Amino acid sequence: MPHLDITTVLVISLCFIAHISYRYRRRRLLPPGPTRWPIVGNALKIPLQNQHKFYNELGKELNTKIMYLEVPGQSILVINDASIAQDLLDKRSTNYSDRPGIPMLADVVGHRTFFAFMPYGNEWRAHRRLFMQYFSEKSLPQMHEKFLEFLRKGLLCNFLEYPEDFMHHMRNWIGGLSTSMTYGLPVQRQHDPLIHFAERALGGSAAAASPGRFLVNVLPWLKYVPDWMPGAGFKRLGKQIMKELVQLREEPYQAALEMIDNGTAPPSFVSDTIEKMRDKPNFDPQDACLKQTAEQVFGAASDTTRSAVSTFLLAILMHSEVQKKVQQEVDSVVGPDRLPDFSDIPSLNYLAAVIKESLRWNPVLPTALPHLVTEDDEYMGYFIPKGTIVMPNTYAMLHDEQVFPDPETFDPERFIKDGVLRDDLQIDPENVATFGWGRRICPGSHIALANLSIAAASLLYLFDILPPLDGDGNSIAVVANLSSDNVGSEPENFECRIIPRKGKDVHGLLKDYMGTDPL
Numbered sequence: 001m002p003h004l005d006i007t008t009v010l011v012i013s014l015c016f017i018a019h020i021s022y023r024y025r026r027r028r029l030l031p032p033g034p035t036r037w038p039i040v041g042n043a044l045k046i047p048l049q050n051q052h053k054f055y056n057e058l059g060k061e062l063n064t065k066i067m068y069l070e071v072p073g074q075s076i077l078v079i080n081d082a083s084i085a086q087d088l089l090d091k092r093s094t095n096y097s098d099r100p101g102i103p104m105l106a107d108v109v110g111h112r113t114f115f116a117f118m119p120y121g122n123e124w125r126a127h128r129r130l131f132m133q134y135f136s137e138k139s140l141p142q143m144h145e146k147f148l149e150f151l152r153k154g155l156l157c158n159f160l161e162y163p164e165d166f167m168h169h170m171r172n173w174i175g176g177l178s179t180s181m182t183y184g185l186p187v188q189r190q191h192d193p194l195i196h197f198a199e200r201a202l203g204g205s206a207a208a209a210s211p212g213r214f215l216v217n218v219l220p221w222l223k224y225v226p227d228w229m230p231g232a233g234f235k236r237l238g239k240q241i242m243k244e245l246v247q248l249r250e251e252p253y254q255a256a257l258e259m260i261d262n263g264t265a266p267p268s269f270v271s272d273t274i275e276k277m278r279d280k281p282n283f284d285p286q287d288a289c290l291k292q293t294a295e296q297v298f299g300a301a302s303d304t305t306r307s308a309v310s311t312f313l314l315a316i317l318m319h320s321e322v323q324k325k326v327q328q329e330v331d332s333v334v335g336p337d338r339l340p341d342f343s344d345i346p347s348l349n350y351l352a353a354v355i356k357e358s359l360r361w362n363p364v365l366p367t368a369l370p371h372l373v374t375e376d377d378e379y380m381g382y383f384i385p386k387g388t389i390v391m392p393n394t395y396a397m398l399h400d401e402q403v404f405p406d407p408e409t410f411d412p413e414r415f416i417k418d419g420v421l422r423d424d425l426q427i428d429p430e431n432v433a434t435f436g437w438g439r440r441i442c443p444g445s446h447i448a449l450a451n452l453s454i455a456a457a458s459l460l461y462l463f464d465i466l467p468p469l470d471g472d473g474n475s476i477a478v479v480a481n482l483s484s485d486n487v488g489s490e491p492e493n494f495e496c497r498i499i500p501r502k503g504k505d506v507h508g509l510l511k512d513y514m515g516t517d518p519l
């Protein structure tokens with residue numbers, strides 16, 4: 001019999017214990033889910049697009065609001081119910097606030113500096129704290145002036161003069177506002193080159209973060225494939241995406257520093273934060289945390305807000321009766337002689353209902369952002385293993401027939417009764433699900449909602465949003481194509497006519513805001 005030394009005995013014992021504990025964990029009751037096949041688990045069943053709809057249907061099929069699935073090396077918990085998400089992601093947030101690594105973004109592109117994707121811990125905390133210090137809800141009124149300037153000069157004037165490019169104007173408006181809030185850089189009213197570049201660079205990172213766009217996000221071991229191998233194009237693309245992301249992080253930041261040094265910097269996140277940091281020991285204007293947080297603002301604010309505004313536009317384009325009702329309400333509150341401002345918003349109850357309904361109808365991030373479980377947990381008698389990815393299915397929660405009957409129908413009346421916003425609803429999409437959960441909840445929701453409300457009120461005060469016409473002058477029916485690449489859901493390009501409203505002096509109301517000087 002061979003002689004076993006103490007190390008070998010120890011290793012064998014540890015393996016045995018690990019094996020037993022693994023088998024024990026497997027025997028514990030996992031949440032319901034579709035049959036998992038050996039090796040592939042459920043990988044072949046999960047679609048690459050529109051996962052929110054797939055999980056919603058699967059939940060109905062299995063008669064459950066919480067589901068467990070596996071893909072090779074990864075367990076996934078899908079939550080289709082808001083109160084379950086609150087129990088786990090809000091009430092047990094110490095255990096549910098981590099993020100999974102996204103192989104294409106973190107390992108192939110090598111981009112790990114957006115705090116939205118950082119693991120839960122001190123580095124994430126430091127970034128989020130820096131963000132909150134400047135963009136807090138308390139400082140929102142100080143931002144109103146800038147919001148109005150960008151809306152009126154950057155969006156409304158362009159809608160009046162060049163309505164056919166409305167999608168471009170929305171991109172330039174919200175991208176420009178983000179650039180200005182963050183860096184204080186001047187922004188062109190149309191076709192700003194930095195915004196154009198940022199969209200491309202961030203489009204690359206959004207694609208890398210999407211579970212469905214790159215196979216490596218489903219089969220993480222593909223990241224080890226050498227660059228020269230056939231089929232390794234994704235690795236070369238990763239390098240290109242990273243180059244642009246680094247340029248996006250550095251160039252506007254260095255331009256902002258230059259303005260600070262020249263004494264020409266307007267108030268912005270970067271200039272105000274540097275001012276506060278200046279007196280601290282070890283002050284470094286190249287502080288990585290500041291630079292990275294600045295980069296994150298643009299990345300998080302632009303696509304999301306634009307997507308919410310374009311969903312609103314599409315919804316009122318498809319529902320002319322809703323549009324007329326909003327217009328009557330805004331007219332009655334604002335009167336004929338001025339543009340809407342933030343003091344009007346609390347009086348616009350019907351508009352508030354329409355905004356809630358458009359956030360519900362097409363949630364901007366239909367499966368939010370994934371969370372990760374840090375420690376083994378138990379819920380409703382089910383075992384939830386450490387390392388499980390949690391997908392809160394915002395779409396399923398906001399399309400739950402028990403809470404929102406006939407959920408695919410766009411109907412703002414769900415949220416309002418006799419002209420008063422209902423306070424007896426189980427779910428208000430402005431407060432639940434849309435902006436995520438627990439410690440990771442969106443820290444920019446107040447900025448998004450403020451811009452969405454004032455943009456919606458101003459657009460409908462000035463313009464009719466009408467369907468396109470065919471060659472005979474008849475209206476073409478507009479169909480909602482709400483596409484999701486699994487991160488965001490945005491209406492696909494649609495056509496409409498944006499016409500100044502009859503009986504309104506739209507040119508006169510906007511004349512002080514016209515011009516070509518940068519914002």
Ligand code: HEM
Pocket residue numbers: 115116117128131135296297300301302304305308364365368369370371433434435436437438439440441442443444445447448449
């Ligand atoms: C309609 C517009 C918006 C929607 C629907 C939205 C939604 C979300 C959601 C669902 C998350 C993930 C929350 C979670 O993990 O549970 C998130 C994270 C985040 N959002 Fe927003 N957001 C919007 C606009 C904004 C704006 C305007 C900003 C910045 C000014 C912003 C900054 C962020 C940041 C920094 C994070 C990462 C938070 C973290 O991981 O700690 N968002 N957002």
